[in-house]
Amino acid sequence: MQESGSSKNVKHRILLLGIGNTLHGDDGVGYCLAYGIKYCGGIEGADIATIQELNPGHITMLDGYETVVFIDAYISDDMPESARIAVLELDPSRLREDEVVALVQEMDPHSLNPIRLMILSYAAQLFKGRAYLIGIKPYRIEFSGGLSKDIKKALPQALEELRRILAKLGANMKADINCVINWVDRNCDKPLLD
Numbered sequence: 001m002q003e004s005g006s007s008k009n010v011k012h013r014i015l016l017l018g019i020g021n022t023l024h025g026d027d028g029v030g031y032c033l034a035y036g037i038k039y040c041g042g043i044e045g046a047d048i049a050t051i052q053e054l055n056p057g058h059i060t061m062l063d064g065y066e067t068v069v070f071i072d073a074y075i076s077d078d079m080p081e082s083a084r085i086a087v088l089e090l091d092p093s094r095l096r097e098d099e100v101v102a103l104v105q106e107m108d109p110h111s112l113n114p115i116r117l118m119i120l121s122y123a124a125q126l127f128k129g130r131a132y133l134i135g136i137k138p139y140r141i142e143f144s145g146g147l148s149k150d151i152k153k154a155l156p157q158a159l160e161e162l163r164r165i166l167a168k169l170g171a172n173m174k175a176d177i178n179c180v181i182n183w184v185d186r187n188c189d190k191p192l193l194d
Contacts, residue, residue, distance in 0.1 A: 013065060013066040013067065014043075014045060014046035014047070014065065014066065014067045014068075014069065014166070014169055014171050015046065015047050015048075015049060015061070015062065015065045015067070015068045015069070016034060016037070016043060016046050016047070016048045016049070016068075016069050016071070016162075016166075017030075017034070017049050017050070017051065017061065017068055017069070017070050017071070017114070018030040018031045018032070018033055018034025018035070018037075018048070018049070018050045018051075018071045018072075019031060019050070019051050019052075019054060019070060019071065019072040019114060020032070020052065020072060020073055021052050021053055022052065022146075022188070022191040022192045023052075023143060023191045024141050024142065024143060024144070025138070025140040025141050025142060025143075025144040025145075025146065025147065025148060026073055026136075026138035026139055026140050026141055026147055026148050026150075026151040027073045027138060027141045028052075028073075028146075028147065028188065028191070028192065029071070029072070029073050029136050029138065029147060029151055029155075030050075030070070030071035030072040030073065030136070031050045031051070031052055031192065032147060032184050032187070032188040032192060033071050033155065033158070033159070033180065033184065034048055034049070034050045034071060035050060035183075035187070035192065036175070036179075036180040036181075036183040036184045036187070036188075037162075037173070037175040037180055038175075039175075039179075039180075039183050040175035040176055040179035040180050040183055041174035041175040041176065041179070042174055042175060043166060043171055043172065043173050043174060043175065044171060044172040044173075044174050045166075045169075045170060045171035045172060046069075046166065046169075046171045047065075049061060054112035054113070054114075054117055055112065056112070056120060058112075058117055059117060059120045059121040059124055059126055059127075060121075060126060062117070062118065062121040062126055062127035063121070063126040063127065064126075065127065065129055066129040066130075067129050067130055067131065067132070067169055068118065068127070068129065068131045068132075069131070069132045069133075069134065069162065069165055069166070070114035070118075070131060070132065070133045070134065071134045071136070071158065071162070072113070072114050072133065072134075072135060072136070073135070073136055073137075073138040073141065073151075074086055074133065074135020074136060074137065074138075075135075075137060075138065076135070079135075079137065083137065084136065084137050084153065084154035084157060084158075085134060085135060085136050085137065085154050085157050085158050085161065086133075086134075086135040086137075087132065087133070087134055087135075087161050087165075088115075088132065088133040088135065089130065089131075089132055090115060090118060090130065090131040090132065090133060091130045091131075092118060092119055092122035092127070092131075093122075093128070095119075095122075100119065100122065100123050101123075103116075103119050103123075104119065104120060104123045107119075107120070114131070114133050115133065118131050132165050134158050134161050134162055134165075136151060136154050136155075136158050137151070137154065138151060139151055145189065145190050145191065146188050146189035146190050146191070147184065147188045147189070152181075152184065152185065155180070155181050155184060156177060156181065159173075159177045159180060159181070160177070163177070
């Protein structure tokens with residue numbers, strides 16, 4: 001799904017990209033949130049897209065955007081045990097050319113994540129902007145039905161962070177947070193399929 005925040009024919013400078021495989025429980029959180037945001041009013045000044053499984057061909061989705069905000073399930077060793085979300089600001093222009101080359105050469109195309117997708121798009125000279133990752137800690141990622149109750153507890157905080165980032169970028173999340181949470185509760189207790 002790719003949907004503009006206000007008109008299907010307008011390409012904004014900001015892309016919200018919700019990522020996640022809804023067949024694997026909490027891994028589908030980014031995908032579900034992006035759909036909920038679209039259903040509940042969208043974002044003025046940003047396009048919204050979703051992907052269930054990243055592949056190298058998705059680098060073209062970032063083409064022409066100044067900023068991409070990723071929402072995805074995320075686990076990191078440096079994430080405190082009590083943390084439910086992490087917000088990372090990513091600027092590929094801070095990498096030296098040899099670092100970009102090394103990162104691209106080391107990548108396994110079958111294990112892409114938002115950061116790797118951004119670096120590939122940057123290396124291909126399609127994306128020259130900055131990115132944010134709103135990473136939500138998953139609790140259950142095995143093949144199962146829907147999002148866990150534990151991950152749903154993190155949704156209000158993740159949506160507030162998204163609202164803050166969008167405001168900083170000059171976009172307006174028109175979607176009501178309670179509407180999004182209710183939509184996710186009703187629709188993401190089972191896999192969502194396009």
